[in-house]
Amino acid sequence: MQVDEDARTPVLNRLRRAQGQLAGVIAMVEAGRDCKDVVTQLAAVSRALDRAGFKIVASGMRQCLAEGAEDSAPMTEAELEKLFLALA
Template identity: 90%
Template sequence: MIIDEDATAPVLNRLRRAQGQLAGVIAMIEAGRDCKDVVTQLAAVSRALDRAGFKIVASGMRQCLAAADPDEAPMTEAELEKLFLALA
């Protein structure tokens, strides 16, 4: 799937932010930081990944409905729902 050009930069920014936050969580655990602080940062990573995933699904929904390959059937509504719910 090719992500819509308007969505690519925001998705990459969110993923890079999540990557940095995850590195911070690892460092916090290694440093023995308070559990509350670690969980708070881990929740931020999770939200950033969720937002990136939702943006990808939202921008790619039209592409998923149409077959990328003429010999390939388009995704069914059930398949799209399963893909979307994988992020829930």
Template identity: 85%
Template sequence: MQVDDEAVGAVLNRLRRAQGQLAGVIAMIEAGRDCKDIVTQLAAVSRALDRAGFKIVASGMRQCMATVDGDAPPMSEAELEKLFLALA
């Protein structure tokens, strides 16, 4: 699946943010922080990853429906739905 350049930048920003949040969660656990705070931050990391995944799938839908490299068949609606459900 091809993702347009604008979407790639947005996805990379989201993934970098999630990476920083995850590093923060690790530091919180190592410091013995409260469970509630840790779970809240883990939920934020999860949402950031979900949003990055949705952005990739959404930006690549047109390419998914078309033939990618001449040899690969176009992606069916069922396959696209499966991609979305994998993120849900």
């Protein structure tokens, strides 16, 4: 699946931001920073990754459905639900 051109830049920006935040979390743990600060930053990383994932799924849903219809059987409701729940 390719990410829609309109979504690609925002998705990449979110992923790069999450990458930077994760590097910051690693540095915080290595430096022995306060647990509350580490967990707060870790939650921010998690949210950034979730948002990127949701954007990818949302932008690619039409493509997935269209490809499924062309290449094989269309995605079932259960398969779509599983895809969304994988990010939950």
